[in-house]
Amino acid sequence: MPSLPEELREFFQGKLVFNGINGVTGEYGQPPMPVEQLARLINGNPTHTDFQEFIAHQKHLSSLTKLGQRLEKISDEQLSVLQSADETALAENKFKKHFQEQIKSSPVKPGSGDPAKVQDVGWAVLFPAEMHRTLKERIKEALMPLLDLRQHQAGDKFVIYEGEKGYQPDERKDLFFQRLHIREGAADPNEMPFYVMLVGTPNEIPYRFQYQLDVMRGVGRLDFGNDIESYAQYAQNIVAAETGQYTTPRRAALFGTANPNDKATQLSARYLVDPLYNNLQNATLENNITLTAPWELLPPIVGEDRATKSTLSYILGGHPDLTPALLFTASHGMEFPAGHPYQIPFQGALLCQDWPGPGSDIRRDYYFAGDDIASNAHMHGMIAMLFACYGAGTPQLNQFAMQAFKVREKIAPQSFTATLPQRMLQQGALAVIGHVERAWGYSFISPSGDLDNQAFITALRMLMNGVPVGLATDPSFNLRYAGYSSDLSADLEELRWDPTYLTDYELAHRWTANNDARSYIVLGDPAAKIPLEPFTDRAKESSEMVTIVPPEPIVSPDVESSDTENIPPTEDAADNEGHYNEKQPIKVTQHPSQKEKTSSPTPLPDPLSADEFHVAYGLDDQFNKLRESLRAFTDQLATSLKGAARDIVFLDVETFTADDLEAVSKAINAGQMSTAKMRALTRVAFDGDVQVFIPKQTITIDESVWKIHTAMVEEAQKNRAQFLKTMAELATNLLGSLYIK
């Protein structure tokens, strides 16, 4: 075994456990296996025992279908067809890997413009050529608001691929390109737009095509089957988001199960979710994309008592104070035998913390599927990333079986899209990134024990900066896939000649990482981005302001100096009578309405049982109302503290002067605009950096105003520190009151 930190050894002792729980048997969908066995199967060199175990497992699963219907030997000819398709993809991956530094900065052909802008790189929709004409026309009509918007944005780089130009059945990507005279390599928006939205089921446009197209483009899929209304609703939602009809607060949530005695989720909770949380808390971190605005990260919802189905229901319930704009989940996904009645509605459902672990029966109330989302839930503006087996969908055939045993294993009657992301898109989410097929789940720990989660971090940070989802997955998962794919191909070739070229762990890691990265797809419009609330960086917004650095430390004047002379007006912009010509209107910021601010956020479900003592003494109703009132207030206090902690990044202190302060005061009382002239703004960062801004027209700095301004800055700093200390004590005491039994 390669050298691993001690704490990781326990995860890699014994057999590797993979993501995915069978909903009928309650066992792992892919039986745990030693790493040596996995390595053999990756190489396509199963032993006789390996094959026997595989067949036995298939028999175990084939209660609803006959073994012969599940398995079909692949002929060499069929295998070579599949391999040539893979080779094309491999070539493109090699290209991408070779140019990865360039592609990191822009995945499109140089000179094409900003890949984050549809107007520069274009947008297309691709229909299956053989989609029923009436259905296609109805879908197009339902999507018309979105198509109009994109056409308006993209201009002559807007394309509808349909009919003869649509996707032909079972067409390989390279042949599709050849047919439409699109060159391989970096995306040229003039040949084919960068953003491509596929419309249709994965039977009509296979997942394989989506993976391959996605290597060099931003691709998403919209699949609501025949549900025309869902297409219409989705289109309206995207348009509303893009045209600023609503915005979402910068709030993200990370949800990860750590089921008892289950290595796979213990690993993902500890080495994926927790490190992601720690990373995303920092707006600026070396070697990471800088967040352009502060975000509220909900405390990680991980493990016991937290990552439950009811908590997930709450988060996805659309509560305005809780529902995040960005959601990441890591858990097992549910699997069902091919053709099982639960397969279509529940495959890929997120198995929550409620599951007691391996060896336990699976109950419906352990996993969260599409129909667990309430019909009145609103997830408007959300983008979600689901790390779970089959979280985005299921292909008809198992890729792993083909590689390992050279058999086609039917794992579903046909390829289909998972219902959970479909439902999320129906309820307002803009896009869902999820996994097709099994997620292997060892890909974020390298054989040396280092975290290898940069793909997730990059994608999430880009989404948090408002980058379109199809672009956010590009330098993260697509590039990772490209890198691993080309490396893996070379490694497998070397291993044929030199079996010691890679250790089994190294091979297992590369292979699972490659598969995990390849199989992420976007469901939804790939140009969708989180419609973030505007972030006002007041230091930068005024074109009238310049930055200066004080030349020397300023000392507050002695009050007793009794300088009673009037402050002479500065000479800038003053007329002969000493009146200031420039009136810079200011609007005293009104706090959000009292109702809005003090409305009780819906609290998370109380993990403690009801207080039986109170019920027994008959104080239940009124006491509970009081307690709930206090709880709601405490939650609000916690939210305010979180907000304060987020906003403590900067402290702004502004100084104005007015000719008639009484008039200003009256205007403020009347809620009207007032006029006062800004003289200085000091911004103090949490790390102590100070920036000072004065109006550009200022010729000389008024010393007395400057000194007073500085004194006020000191006062503000003292006040904030004291406030946070007091609030923290108060919150602690209140929480003690709420949870005493």
Next chain:
Amino acid sequence: MISRDVSFSVSGIDFPDGVDPLGLWQVEKYRISSFTVDASPLMTESVWRIQLPDTLEEAQNIMQSQQYNIEQQQHYLDIIESQLADYNPKENYNLSFVTDRDSPLATLQSSITEISAWSTAYNTTGANPDYIRLYEQCETFLGRFKDIMSLQRRIETRTGQNLVGLTHIDWKGDYKTIWEKQATPPAMHLHIKSVNLASTSRMVVLRIISTAVSGALSIAIKAAIPGGQILLIPAVYHFVSDMLRELKNIPVHA
């Protein structure tokens, strides 16, 4: 004694038991904004107004004195906190410096006994009017507490007839100050002291509430009173306020 030329007033909030526990701020009823359609008060901010004499020296002395008072009261609060932590209602433990029947301690003990009795004699077939009264008191308390904590603030300082400075503090703690252009530096520094005084007063009141919450919790545990950790908050707050007044011996602004 505060002179006629001097006043410290606050509008837009009310203190939990209707009176400033520091004995400094007089509550003015909510100002009604001229542009609202109905008569309901506009409650987006609290306004703290400080009226000082127009004589600089006198104004400075007054501000200095009030700042000293606030510091003293914080010191008294430290003492009261530690006494509350040691207080055990079941042992009728007397705080060392209070003994008579109308004392804050006696009042607190009486409240504890009353609430404790309800838990064994609660009439489940009908509402206990005393309990309802206490429940309403708690609700009012909580509402006023929310206002003090969450409203943004405006602090205005006048010397004589002149409005010297106006500072707006939002809920994040960002400051925006508008100065009268003709204001002198000493007058401006008075306003900075006003801002400090108003902010510190608010902080101390919040600290008193925090003390009441932790005190109620401690007593509820020791006296085994179901729900006492919440129901006792107003009584403990009242106790702390009374203790502060006793220690400072200040008149109450009704």
